[in-house]
Amino acid sequence: MAPGAETLLTFAAASALLALVPGPDNLFVLAQSALQGRAAGLLVTLGLCSGLLVHTLAVAAGVAVIFQTSLLAFTVLKGVGALYLLYLAVLAWRTATTPLPMGGNCRIDAAALYRRGVVMNVTNPKVSLFFLAFLPQFTDPSQGSVPQQVALLGGVFILITILVFGGIALLAGELGVWLRRSTQWQRRLQQLSAFLFVALALSLLLASR
Numbered sequence: 001m002a003p004g005a006e007t008l009l010t011f012a013a014a015s016a017l018l019a020l021v022p023g024p025d026n027l028f029v030l031a032q033s034a035l036q037g038r039a040a041g042l043l044v045t046l047g048l049c050s051g052l053l054v055h056t057l058a059v060a061a062g063v064a065v066i067f068q069t070s071l072l073a074f075t076v077l078k079g080v081g082a083l084y085l086l087y088l089a090v091l092a093w094r095t096a097t098t099p100l101p102m103g104g105n106c107r108i109d110a111a112a113l114y115r116r117g118v119v120m121n122v123t124n125p126k127v128s129l130f131f132l133a134f135l136p137q138f139t140d141p142s143q144g145s146v147p148q149q150v151a152l153l154g155g156v157f158i159l160i161t162i163l164v165f166g167g168i169a170l171l172a173g174e175l176g177v178w179l180r181r182s183t184q185w186q187r188r189l190q191q192l193s194a195f196l197f198v199a200l201a202l203s204l205l206l207a208s209r
Helices: 005-020 024-036 038-060 071-097 110-122 125-138 146-179 183-205
Strands: none
Touching: 005 125, 005 146, 024 038, 024 110, 024 146, 024 183, 038 110, 038 125, 038 146, 071 110, 071 125, 071 183, 125 146
């Protein structure tokens, strides 16, 4: 069985609000859409949501509790995530002097963008800890298997995230078309993206359980 309709609606509303709050993932989608177009933002969104699927399954299977009980596991994973973000910052800075095609979307590496979303999300242990605290609040043991309910709620959260982040990608992509008409703005967007990645890396490194 599944949580009741009222519980699901409340959960969906809370998920939508959380997806709209500025954070590492939606800022990443916004930056990539502005830099490389709507398709890039949508690919990153799919990658991020694939990562959310991993976290959902980890919580449902009880694996995510490792990051709550083991400081070593938490520290190692967040260190890997921070290094990856710094790597993306270096890439963005190196390409800051390379103008994008004028007036439209540039050629994009779909696999690389999708992979960036997956890696960025999976290597953030804070997501697992968030799901570990958030999803069980909307489960009811009297309604059946709690792991199955967690999996269902995770699926709803992912669907809401796709819709919200997809909207952000479309809007930022339209803005990016206008900004990329200026070589100067192209460079600034790349530099801003680099600074964003560094800020996200530092935030992750300083995160505690």
